[in-house]
Amino acid sequence: MVFFKNQFANVVEWEEFRDDMIFWKWSNREIKKGSKLIIRPGQDAIFVNNGGIEGIFQDEGEYSIDSDIVPFLSTLKGFKFGFNSGMRVEVVFVNTKExxxxxxxxxxxxxxxxxxxxxxxxxxxxxxxxxxxxxxxxxxxxxxxxxxxxxxxxxxxxxxxxxxxxxxxxxxxxxxxxxxxxxxxxxxxxxxxxxxxxxxxxxxxxxxxxxxxxxxxxxIQEMITKTASHSMIGDMQRYQQASMTDGIASGKVKSGGVAADMTGMMMGMNIAKDMMQNMNPDANRNQPSNPAAPSSGQRPNFCPNCGTKNEGANFCPNCGNKLA
Incomplete structure (x- = not known):
């Protein structure tokens, strides 16, 4: 009798498990009395009969088919295993992970x-x-x-x-x-x-x-990059100035002696001046474009117009500019 019992016993489990498999179907076999259901972590077992779901089992572990599973099936809970008869159902194992x-x-x-x-x-x-x-x-x-x-x-x-x-x-x-x-x-x-x-x-x-x-x-990507670069510089003049400065710094534009060095220095000073004006536009608006003579009534020592030294006169002896 023990020989036949072991011969009829089945293990219902996911036999062909793969990480990329969403479900696998255990089918075309009879579940005998004494069979075991094995549910591993990350798996659900769904019993299907004639296309309909009989029961869903979600807790991992090992279960006896006739004592732990059949009593909970929808329409097969009254099924009685005979000596040579089994229960033919499909078991769909579903991978529950994302x-x-x-x-x-x-x-x-x-x-x-x-x-x-x-x-x-x-x-x-x-x-x-x-x-x-x-x-x-x-x-x-x-x-x-x-x-x-x-x-x-x-x-x-x-x-x-x-x-x-x-x-x-x-x-x-x-x-x-x-x-x-x-x-x-x-x-x-x-x-x-x-x-x-x-x-x-x-x-x-x-x-x-x-x-x-x-x-x-x-x-298209090159055009986007150039457009972004021009926007960051502000306008074409500054773009050209920055390109020239980068060229001198990288060595792509060769220095031509003192004159070229002076040009580079003046270019840097102009860029710095423009940056300062952009950073503090209010101060630039308040500063007069042509400085006038001091308004305190005191005569300057030198003419602000031509630079001639003043000897205390009200008008510059060289250009006639009013000094007081």
Whole structure:
């Protein structure tokens, strides 16, 4: 009798577990009296009979089929194991963890923009996170017709609609087409909501969606960089001055002796003067453009107009400028 008991015993467990596998189905076998169910951490076991869910078991551990499982099944709780009979059901093991997947556009997306009649060609990349949320829907739409389901299957499903969603939300939230990263959060949030609705019919939920970077063609990126540089300098004159200064400092522009050194020094002084004026515009407005003679009534020692020494006269003996 012991020989037959051991022969009929089965172990119901996830036999082909992989980190990238969302579910695996134990099927086409009879569960005998004395069989064991093994649930490992991060797994749920769903008993399915004739396409319907009989019971969901979520606590890890080892269970006896006839004493710990069958009494809790929906329509099979009264099942009695015979000597040569078993219970034929399917057991779907579901990976309960959240899956993080990297994504990237395979081809540039042409975003309509007034600056480029043919559209702005943009690539993007990032990550998304998903998990199985609704077991009833998941069994009905996915597990009921397949023996396993991989992360790659979900990724293919998402990338099939991702280009359209990127175009939709970039056009809606991309206020500055040349600085999309500033609106990356709003764009990603809109895409996440749409993807969540897309996969809701399969019982899968999108827990997070992120855009890590937007990539422009090389010529567009060069134009953006130049525009940013010009904005930082302020105007073209300062840009040229700064370029000349950088050239002298780096050695790309060779020094031509004393004259070139003086030119560089004067250029630096002019730039410093412009910077000081920009930093303190109020002081520049209050300072008179042509300094007048002191208003205290005292005669200056030298003429402020021509520099001739004053001998106490009211008018300069050289140019006739009024001194008091």
């Amino acid at each position: 899956f993080t997947v990297r994504w990237g556009t395979q081809n540039p997306i042409l975003i309509p923009t007034p600056q480029l009649p043919g559209g702005m060609p943009i690539r993007a990349n990032g990550t998304f996170v998903f998990k199985v949320k609704d077991y009833v829907t998941f069994i009905d739409k996915i597990a009921g017709v397949r023996d396993s389901y991989l992360v790659e299957d979900v990724k293919l499903r998402i990338t099939a609609v991702l280009d359209q969603l990127l175009m939709k939300w970039i056009s809606r939230e991309g206020k500055d087409m040349f600085n999309l990263q500033a609106n990356a959060f709003d764009i990603a949030r809109g895409i996440q909501e749409d993807l969540d609705m897309e996969l809701l019919d399969d019982g899968i939920s999108i827990a997070d969606f992120r855009v890590m970077s937007f990539n422009y063609p090389a010529e």
